[in-house]
Amino acid sequence: MSWFEESIMARKGVAKGQSVDTRSLTEAEQGDYPYIYSAGIDPILYVDPGTVVSAETHDAFEGKIQKETDSPSEILNFPFLNPQNGPIYVNGAEKGDTIAVYIESIVPRGPQPRGTTTIMPEFGGLVPTFDTAMLTQPLPERVRKLEVDVETGVKWNDKISLPYEPFIGTIGTAPEAEAISSLVPDYYGGNMDLPDVAPGAVVYLPVNTEGGYLFLGDCHAAQGDGELCGVAVEHPTVTTVRIDLIKNWTIRGPRLENESFYMTVGSARPMEDAARGAYRELIRWMASDFGFEEIDAYMLLTQCGRVRLGNMVDPKYSVGASVLKSIIGIAK
Secondary structure (H helix, E strand, O other): OOHHHHOHHHHHOOOOOOOOEEEEEOHHHHOOOOOEEOOOOOOOEEEOOOEEEEEEEOOOOOOOOOOOOOOHHHHOOOOOOOOEEEEEEEOOOOOOOEEEEEEEEEEEOOOOOOEEEEEOOOOOOOOOOOOOOOOOOOOOOEEEEEEEEOOOEEEOOOOOEEOOOOEEEEEEEOOOOOOEEOOOOEOOEEOOOOOOOOOOOEEEEEOOOOOOOEEEEEEEEEOOOEOOOOOOEEOOEEEEEEEEEEOOOOOOOOEEEOOOEEEEEEEEOOHHHHHHHHHHHHHHHHHHHOOOOHHHHHHHHHHHOEEEEEEOOOOOEEEEEEEEHHHHOOOO
């Protein structure tokens, strides 16, 4: 028996984690890529639980940076970054439910060099920004165009190649009564930039409004913890996900499950508040679904909890708090 058969998605999902239909979202089918998370955008797809969707995602710049001599500040129109596929309306989803997304695969597409990373003025983890205002002058712009291949990885230069470790940088559901930039992570998911949102993982997202309105995009070929300069190896992909619906399972924010661990995600500033929020929700999850008392879960996680830094550059920082399945067992 595979771990997925014991996953929350497989046990509690309307479709039991199985595939019942297949749909696509090519660039032509998507049309305009939204840059906000909102239930005010007309859905591009209506799907039943159990539908597998293959989406042609753009890179974070919608392919506008094509050469290493390009100037991001002249080409890009802030805050219109992180184009999203969707929204996808999940039939039967109601406020208080949870959408489960199993990430089947992420495959690079487009001509080489199809990877892009940049230094942009007043953006990044070690520079003055709009939120951390200083008189220091911005760093000079720089663009790197990189070859990205499933087998050979990311060619940084003639001596260094990084493994191809793709993940979805931005995925989430629509807020109930807001329109929020796809650059911002929060309780609905969004731009978490968390490398664990990778093939083989299930992401659980709260349904805040009828249909859920699932968005995804901003796929990365490689990224270190923190996304330090603010830009990972961004690349266009074909990303295939299986969507299910868990009725009457209400969660406060994104959760993740893979073969090894359960994770909750907190997004906030300062960074310690993101970590606090993630750990609090993990403790409450352990109490509600694993039979722990909250105070016991608190003490246990002090000894074995793990923290993963998603990004330290966005309007809110994202932190994942996790615990090994081998320690706490299978959820009820």
